[in-house]
Every structure is written in C-alpha cells, then in structure tokens.
Amino acid sequence: MLLDSLMWGFWLALAVYCFWYFFKAKTFQPLNLDDLALTWRLHKQQTGCTASRLHSLLARNNEVVGFKCECGHEFQQKRLITQKVRKLHVSLGYSEPSYSLKAVKLEEKH
Numbered sequence: 001m002l003l004d005s006l007m008w009g010f011w012l013a014l015a016v017y018c019f020w021y022f023f024k025a026k027t028f029q030p031l032n033l034d035d036l037a038l039t040w041r042l043h044k045q046q047t048g049c050t051a052s053r054l055h056s057l058l059a060r061n062n063e064v065v066g067f068k069c070e071c072g073h074e075f076q077q078k079r080l081i082t083q084k085v086r087k088l089h090v091s092l093g094y095s096e097p098s099y100s101l102k103a104v105k106l107e108e109k110h
C-alpha cells in the first residue's frame, strides 16, 4: 500500500503544480524602478519613441506592474509562460484601479 500512497502523493503534487501553472503563473509581477527605467529605455530604443517622461504608472494591488509612455505605449510586466497572455495586456492596461473590467465591458457595449 506504500506504493499506492506514493502514487497519490505524486498525482496530488502534479495537480497542485498544474493549478499553480495556469492560475498563479499568469499573475502580474511587480516592477522595481530600475526594471521600469530599463524597460522604458528599451521601448524607446526599439520604437524610436522620443517621449521625455512617462505618462503614468500602472499599478495593481498597490504594486507597480507597468507604465504608460507619453507616446501611448503601454507595458505591463508579466511572466509570459504562455504566449496567449500577450494579447490580453492591451485591453487590461488601465492605470486607475477604479476602472474595473466590468466597467470597460459595459462601455464597449454602447
């Protein structure tokens, strides 16, 4: 019966890992200001953007997760384990916590 319980332990661990992978792994990652500056500089290099400052910072749960450049470019830090996540971040780029996703969806219907 020892083997049985080992098997169950294995499957349980696998299930927990899968759960983490699909739900936790896609959550926003907080940025420190060094990362932010570096990422912004990279954006300016890559796009030829000439903005002299950031338009705003994007925050979630009181942590900075990205920024909005003066040129309109928005960046949010995520662990990109799956490439599907990349499409989401355009529509999620609201810096004000008061803009819930519900409100955004309602606006689109009108």
Ligand SMILES: [Zn+2]
Pocket: 043, 044, 049, 050, 051, 069, 070, 071, 072, 073
């Ligand atoms: Zn820019």
